[in-house]
Amino acid sequence: MTDEELRVSKIENGTVIDHIPGSQALNVLAILGIDGTGGETVSIGMNVPSDRLGRKDVVKVEDRELSQSEVDVLSLIAPAATINIIRGFEVVEKHRVERPETVTGVLQCSNKHCITAEDEPVDSRFEVLDDGVRCVYCDSITRENIAAELLI
């Protein structure tokens, strides 16, 4: 599938996440909590040739828009991603992800002794470092492979 073909297979309502680094599409779905059981219609392009990234992934999710928390976490694994919100087959919003100072929710601290692993009424919260994230509660740092380490 080429970039052109991906662009033309339009969806009516939902979100297109473009310019994801090659082979990260499944991690993007994990961030969105999509594993197929929810019944969403999802199309994925993996390792599509891209001028900017060499190879990129593209994810289209129908009837779903992203929360700010999801966008924040997405920025950690796909810093160059663009998010297109589609309504009535039209792109009504298009924005780049921005690397936030902190991310809240979505991720789960990898330290099994962390208070956020207990049944407490708090969301996980991570400070975003240049090359990783750090749990604001227990201080532990995750650098490599954030998606694999921290997604539930």
Added chain:
Amino acid sequence: MRHDHITSAKQLSRADIEGVLDRASEIAADPSAYADRHEDALLGLMFFEPSTRTKMSFSAAMKRLGGDIVDMGPVDSSSVKKGESLADTVRVVEGYADALVMRHPSEGSAQMASEFVDVPLINAGDGAGQHPTQTLLDLYTIRENAGLDDLTIGIMGDLKYGRTVHSLAYALTNFETRQHFISPESLQLPRNVRYDLHEQGSSIKEHTELDGILPSLDVLYVTRIQKERFPDEDEYQKVAGQYQIDSELLENTKDSLTVMHPLPRVDEIAHDVDDTDHAAYFEQAHNGVPVRMALLDALLGGDR
């Protein structure tokens, strides 16, 4: 000091630290001047895991300020056992006291608890995380014995799991110190601590043997290496034995060397060291009272 809660030594600036230590010195010099300073105040003690000594030290500090304590008691007799969340427990207990002291086995528990309460909360240890009042009393002891600037300190033992070490190393980056870390390879500083020290501009000098650097040290801070960290007794004996000190070893050091230990010790420091001028570990434990008094005084509005 501007802080509402004391959850981590990392939140303390040099000015914060010096403020507490100065006040602790004043208290130690004339405790009676503080004896009725917080007469109506109650300190709530929430120890979710046992630590008799830390608890006694806080109790003594509060009572010596003229206040009193209310103690949650052991966990097995409280509602925690019935599955109540920590967030709920602290929101109930804050109504009983003017400040809270908490020890809890989960890392980050004090930070989380502090987000749910309005009264000042002091972390008295959160798992392998922080124990800031231990750090303050360590700093106080170092300052009294060797000064905090132009200091060469060796920190030895279990540097991987030892939370007192992590907090102390971080706090010392506020001062002009040269820090040496001496441990078996398997118990070196963890990644997040290295990261912090690096961020603070501290160069980490790590050693597997004490011998080479011992003569240069002003302070040697010894911690216990626990048996549980090793696969078997033989391995433990072999490794731990290399990180034990006795009076003979200390013959090759500066006369002014100060030896510290957060206690309890097992056999890291031989008893024959106790009678030398190097030994400061009992004094260090006693310093917990004036230091905690100074901290409680600051948090309870002692500057009013």
